[in-house]
Amino acid sequence: MTYRLGVLDGDGIGPEIVPAAVRVLDAGLAATGADPVEWVPLPVGAAAIETHGSALPDVTVETLDKLDGWLLGPHDSASYPAEHRARLNPSGFLRKHFDLFANIRPARAFEGTPALVPGLDLVVVRENTEGFYADRSTYRGTGEFMPTKDVAIAMGIFTRPAIERIARQACELALRRGRHLTIVHKANVLRTTTGFFLEICREVAADYPQLDVDDFHIDAMTVHLVRHGADFDVLVTENMFGDILSDLTGELAGSLGIAPSINASYDRAMAQAAHGSAPDIAGHGLANPTAMIASGAMLLDWLGASEAADLVNQGLRATVAGGTRTADLGGTASTSEFAEAVIGALA
Structure with missing residues (x-):
């Protein structure tokens, strides 16, 4: 079946790591012959405050209710205007609103990393x-x-x-x-x-x-x-x-940059990297997309696309073991270079 999944870029490094994750997940699905995902972009975070007057607009929540799951990028709610900081942050609201009671956070060391x-x-x-x-x-x-x-x-x-x-x-x-x-x-x-x-x-x-x-x-x-x-x-x-x-x-x-997570109820799930928005490196192509990619793989596995999820995880590990790494793991690869290397490892 074709899954409909939301894409919420978030703040800081979110607009860099979330699209990278989407590209890798698409490649993993294609490589295993699975049906492609229909991605549904939705506003969230500081950008949504500018366009919709809310860090989590009603249209986003209403649309998510009709989807199979979604990717949520990190948010930087501490930098929002005061009236928005006083509200529950987007992640907390979505976990509570959709009763995403299980937060599953793996931690696995990568071969060859410190x-x-x-x-x-x-x-x-x-x-x-x-x-x-x-x-x-x-x-x-x-x-x-x-x-x-x-x-x-x-x-x-x-x-x-x-x-x-x-x-x-x-x-x-x-x-x-x-x-x-x-x-x-x-x-x-x-x-x-x-x-x-x-x-x-x-x-x-x-x-x-x-x-x-x-x-x-x-x-x-x-x-x-x-x-x-x-x-x-x-x-x-x-x-x-x-x-x-x-x-x-x-x-x-080894790094919070490799720490994925999924937030799940019995009938829906939200993939979300365990780390924050890292505004100090946002826009410089330095962010490690591994946690976001691996979180997306957890979502695919939760949906039943386990073969694609396994392949993505194998691609991540092979890429890091092969020496392509972002700065937090001692390498020099940019966010996009790392994602493309993972895609190459899936072929």
């Missing part, structure tokens, strides 16, 4: 709708409030249904990988909230006797990842812990 943890190959499975990110955990408002000018309070929300579904996603993923699941929490201090998360994850994991299940406190987990990250397979954790850990594991693998 990875801080050689051999790292794990996935962070992050609950994406509640926890300690208060902007996504309540029906209305931000989940943050100030009873006086000197007191700020944020709510952390943990519910059984949300924990059960992310735990099941993590268990299913671990079954397809190394059959090792690690639950990350802070139950020794945050007993009622992350203790609840730990308890329910254990309950769900009991349905998967094939898995080796362990758990670590979040602070200890950072140490274990730095010292022997290659020993881990699938990590499942709450929203904020997952965000922090996935940035750490991306760098341990």
